[in-house]
Amino acid sequence: MVLGKVKSFFVSYDCLNDSNVPVFASGDCVSGRVVVEVTGDIRVKSLHIHAKGLAKVRWTESRNAGSNTAYTQNYTEEVEYLNYRDILIGHDRGKRLLFKWATGRHEYPFSLELPQIPLATSFEGKHGSVRYWLKAELHRPWLLPMKVKKEFTVFEHIDINTPLLLSPQAGTKEKTLCCWFCTSGPISLSAKIERKGYTPGESIQIFAEIENCSSRVVVPKAAIYQTQTFYAKGKVKEIKQLVANLRGDALPSGKTDTWNGKMLKIPPVSPSILDCSIIRVEYSLMVYVDIPRAINLSLSLPLVIGTIPLHPFGSRTSSISSQCSMTMNWLGITLPERPEAPPSYSEVVREGQGPIESAVQEDPEGVLYSYIQEFRLQPPPLYSEIDPNPEHSCCPVEQRPDLCPSR
Template identity: 55%
Template sequence: MIFDKLKKFYIVFDSPEVDTPPVFANGDVVSGKVVLELTGECKVDSLKFHAKGLAKVRWTESRTAGSSSAYTQTYSDEVEYLNVKEPLLQPDNGEMVVLQAGRHEFPFSFQLPEETLVTSFEGKHGSVRYWVKVKLHRPWATVRKIKKEFTVIQPIDINTPALLAPQAGTKDKMARVWYRNFGQVSITAKIDRKGYTPGEMIPVFAEFDNSTSRPVVPRASINQIQTFIARGTMKQKRSVVAVLCGDAVAPRCRDSWQGRAIKIPPVGPSILQCRILKVEYILRVCVDVPGTSKLSLELPLVMGTIPLHPFGSRTSSVSSQYSVNLEWLRLAVPDRPEAPPDYNTIVSDDEAEQNTAPPQGVEEFSGMLERPLQAFVQEFRYRPPPVYSEVDPNPQPFYMRPRCMTC
């Protein structure tokens, strides 16, 4: 039977690391291969390849009147980011291709668009997905299809002026009188910057002023907001991803947080460039006020993929290059010059005595001037050098050139 001849049919992406799924960004080249393992001879009409990227949203809203639904409205929309088609195996003359038993590999390769893509995402009312689909057409057989998704992450560098700017705000609220809790509660909060990456700690600086007659409890949380847009209608889903609880603030008292840290859990990056789908984050600082609704202050956050550099992206690269240059200089020029070797370690005692001994037959100083020049050279050749010292034994007087006043 035909079905028995097709043993395996799957897709493999090229990955630099074994057992690690590849992750791509805009402009990257996606490559891999389609593998067919046959147990016998098989005729193939064509093998077609299709790569696609799609952002899609969909939800349903119902309006009820009593026990029955008055109407049901469905909202949906989609945006295409990738669409690549090519035949991996298709004869030009219209005849079928006969594949023998064994393993057959068909490589594929395509480049992602250079323009901004949207990060892969799975939400309650929408998703952003990228996949590769292959169809195998054979005579008198059902079309076999295989599909494999791959991940795309649009880089977000938080080392930009907009994301490095501090975020701050102030908010106050009056408590209700009928609950015997008259007074005002105010919040002032600040964070160092707007952009962070998962795993970082956010130091929260806040001040809570409780002028009511009841204690209040401050809290901080990181919230994710998923926004889905279709046909002029918006649907949102909010979820809390991290919480920080503080101590109660007594009545007529004030308390402050001097950098209380809240850790960012592993969450997906922000999605801000899609027309129908957005993923945003906020830091919410709130106070539970008895007898009234919560007083909350929201500061915007952006979850990036490129972490913070010590001095920003551009200055960091310059500083790293400068440090490399300093290291090269440090290796090339020693901190302190080495002292010259000892004379005794180079010339033996016998050789020194032999070369420094005066020539035979010369006893008086008056006859030294009559000797040939070579004798003086031999006499001073193996004499030890002066004692090494870092202090100049003959310092030159310091002279400063007078400055011309007319220049």
């Protein structure tokens, strides 16, 4: 008797949304089917599934040990969020029963409940990742097991309709330029945004005032940065990535520029990860003044990228934010013109890509899902490794405060 062959073997999920993307949250039921197609009669011992959720960090550093010798140190850390096993057909070890499958398609449903504890959002970074997957194993007599694995996405929901994330963010900074014994007037920067929490597809309204009393022509700009922080064995690795940016008009000496709600659109990005002990993903809006031959004057405002968008009438606990949100009508806002890449963040982050244009669905639950595939399938971003204690290059006077009479 000639046994048949396995034509196809795959895992299929039952999607919970209209975007046909398998996306789940803590406490959700992950269901689907393991499908096997055979071209002839085969004998099967068992069909197992194993669901796993794991946050993992890994990087390598080289160190000098003296006498021209060097060694590498590996830093790794893991956090397990899910570990589930089940037998769809078959028996435990010690039992020799065989099952016979006829030619055709065979489907075996599965179902498992994700833990109720907060789960880390699925993420892919340079030095770590958060991944969830389900693996199926088909065991047949006298043959090696066949294995297939398929990932699914988990989002730990962040509702931006909370008093903390609806509170306005603002700041003010000033910088005086000097070169040897010559001192010019100050450059001042004030910026404000209506709230701290946003979702992908929204545009941030930036209110700013830039006063240039120096002798140089400066350019106001704004950018969104993503900061990835990885922790392992007491060490910290930090990555900054440019997400989106815009450029204002050049500001001559003695002039003032005002931004009355300048728009900066948030492209498809991963939500903030704030509850994982080994990986954090945070965002910030940097409003800064590009100053020739000097360190930029910058103001950083923290952001949280959430998954549950702003309610149509905002929150009762934040009347100011509610009024701004209602007048903003962000679903109807068009994309700003594609900005040019600005200079680096604190002189260390290289130029990055501008925002990615995407349609925003009107269904609040669909806004997030419309971006899932985009940020998951984007090419690797431009990374820059940030020293926690950077030494900035500057002019001789900024290196020698004693030479500047204004200090």
